[in-house]
Amino acid sequence: MIATIRALLTQHGGLPVSVDTLADDGDLYDAGLSSFASVQLMLALEEAFDVEFPEHLLNRKSFSSIAAISAALSEITDDRQVA
Amino acid sequence: MDAQVSFLDQLFNQRILHDSGVDGLYARSAVFEEVISQFEEFALAFGRHEISEAMVFPPGMPMADFETSGYMKSFPQLAGTVHAFCGSDHDHAGLLQCLAAGDDWTDQQKATEVALTPAACYPLYPILAKRGPMPETGAYVALQSYCFRHEPSKDPARMQMFRQREYVRVGTAEQTMAFRETWKQRGQEMMRILELPHEVDAANDPFFGRAGRMMGASQREQELKFELLVPVNSTASPTACMSFNYHMDNFGKAWNIRLADGSPAHTACVGFGLERLALALFRHHGFEVDAWPSGVRKALWG
Incomplete structure (x- = not known):
């Protein structure tokens, strides 16, 4: 999952630094992720993982680090398994 | 409020506004226009000594600049061409x-x-960008424009064509954020003088779609937009009559507005919804302007 997130972040994040230099818990907004790029990333993640982010996860915090994105995606896919 | 006869129908009955058959598109009476022009004078008195220049725009802007603004990314549902x-x-x-x-x-x-201009300050930015790098004092512009947003409604405070008066500050992050704080205070002082009930709250723009919900949440979390709310059509959901916006360097980057050191300029604006403020005054002080409280009349008519 992390590898896919990193690949999509490289493609859609528009970051001035290489994604490889970022730790999983590194702050993506500090690294230069704009609001608009975070939305593009969100849409790409939805397509790649075939999920839809629920309302309560559509916020800055969910996309603040690679680890946070991974946690959000896990929450969605876990819910799906329960349902 | 929320009476049997809607506020919109009362405005038609009193001939303050005239129905056109299209929601949100109304003819204005002389008295309505007088209230707006007196309010504009009142608003100008608060910032006239600080501005570097003033402009009035027509209701349309160049399509190329409209595209540069990114409006179609965020608000395709409201745009008019x-x-x-x-x-x-x-x-x-x-x-x-x-x-x-x-x-x-x-x-x-x-x-x-x-x-059609969607926000009064948009036509300003390309004009400033063409002038080259900003002086160290930045720019501080008073402006006014008719705006269009495609959102037909029976709420008279949600018109499709309406005017915004704005002060726009262009400069460093510190200059623009200080400007916004000053106007947040001034806006409330203006409402106290005009004896209108009000509150200031963090807000977000009506970004389109699911992606837009995230943009909205992000805008709120970063406290980029505040609105001054006055009950107009309803007490339950008061109307934003002013907004205090900090755009960071988004417009500086989009239009290539540069500071003296070559970095992108930060921008902020305070917007006055002129029709909304006039409606708020009629709502709270009655349809007879001669009978408005003396303090309000003095502030507007001197």
Whole structure:
């Protein structure tokens, strides 16, 4: 999952630094992720993982680090398994 | 409030506004316009000594600048573009036939180089960008424009065509954020003088779609937008009559507005919804302007 997130972040994040230099818990907004790029990333993640982010996860915090994105995606896919 | 006869119908009955048959598109009476022009004078008195210049824009802006603004990314549902007939004699005959038959006649209409201005400050930024790097004092502009947003509504405070008066500050992050704080205070002082109930709250723009919900949440978390709310059509959901916006360097980057050191300029604006403020005054002080409280009359008419 992390590898896919990193690949999509490289493609859609528009970051001035290489994604490889970022730790999983590194702050993506500090690294230069704009609001608009975070939305593009969100849409790409939805397509790649075939999920839809629920309302309560559509916020800055969910996309603040690679680890946070991974946690959000896990929450969605876990819910799906329960349902 | 929320009376049996809607506020909109009361405004029509009192001939303050006149119905056109299209929601959100109204003719204004002389008294309505007088209230707006007096309010504009009142608002100008608060910032006249600070501005570097003043401008008034027509209701349309260049399509190219509209595209640069990124408005279609965030608010495609609200935008309006101007189209015109660009056909031949033959096409014209076809158009007239369609009109006579009551069919769709707009096939031959083509987009022009004009978009309807969605926010009063948008036409300013390309003008500033063309001047080259900003002086160290930045820019501080008083402006006014008619704006268009496609959101037909029976709420008289949600018009499709309306005017915004704004002060726009362009400069460093510190200059623009200080400007916004000053106007947040001034806006509330203005409402106290005009004896209008109000509150200031963090807000977000109506970004389109699911992606937009995230943009909205992000805007709120970063406290980029505040609104001054006054009950107008309803007490339950008061109307934003002013907004205090910090755009960071988004517009500086989009239009390439540069500071003296070459970095992108930060921008902030305070917007006054002129029709909304006039409606708030009528709502709270009555339809007879001669009978408005003396303090309010003195502030507006001197």
